Amino acid sequence: MNVSHTPVDSAPPALTRVASDDEWERAHRRARQLDTPVLALFDAKHSGASVKTRALFEELASEHGSLSFVAVDVDDNEDVAYRLGIEALPTIVLFKDGAIVEQLGTNSDDGLRSIVARQLRLQQLSAR
Numbered sequence: 277m278n279v280s281h282t283p284v285d286s287a288p289p290a291l292t293r294v295a296s297d298d299e300w301e302r303a304h305r306r307a308r309q310l311d312t313p314v315l316a317l318f319d320a321k322h323s324g325a326s327v328k329t330r331a332l333f334e335e336l337a338s339e340h341g342s343l344s345f346v347a348v349d350v351d352d353n354e355d356v357a358y359r360l361g362i363e364a365l366p367t368i369v370l371f372k373d374g375a376i377v378e379q380l381g382t383n384s385d386d387g388l389r390s391i392v393a394r395q396l397r398l399q400q401l402s403a404r
Contacts, residue, residue, distance in 0.1 A: 290337045342399055
C-alpha cells in the first residue's frame with residue numbers, strides 16, 4: 277500500500293497519515309488542487325473499536341487511489357480532532373473544499389463503503 281506523509285504529483289497517495297497541523301493543511305490543499313474530496317479517519321492505536329475500521333479504511337485507500345484518504349491518530353494530532361469536535365473513535369469525516377460534508381461515528385463500516393462508492397460515482401459523472 278502506498279503510504280505517504282507528503283502528497284506528490286497529480287494523484288493523491290493511497291493513504292496519507294497526518295501527525296501535525298501542517299500535514300493536515302497540506303493534505304487539504306493538495307485535495308483542493310486535485311479537486312478531490314478528503315476522506316479522513318480519526319482513530320487511535322489504543323482504541324480497540326478502531327482496529328476493524330482502520331483495516332477497511334486502508335483496504336479502500338489501496339483500492340481507490342483517485343480519492344484522498346487521510347488517517348489521523350488522535351494521540352499524535354489531538355489538535356485537529358479537538359477543532360473538529362471529534363469525540364468518538366473511530367470517526368470518519370468526508371471533506372470537500374475544506375468543509376465537512378458528512379460524518380460517521382463508530383460501527384460505520386457500511387457507511388464508509390457507501391461514502392466511497394458515492395464519491396467514485398461522482399468522479400465518474402464529472403469526468404464525462
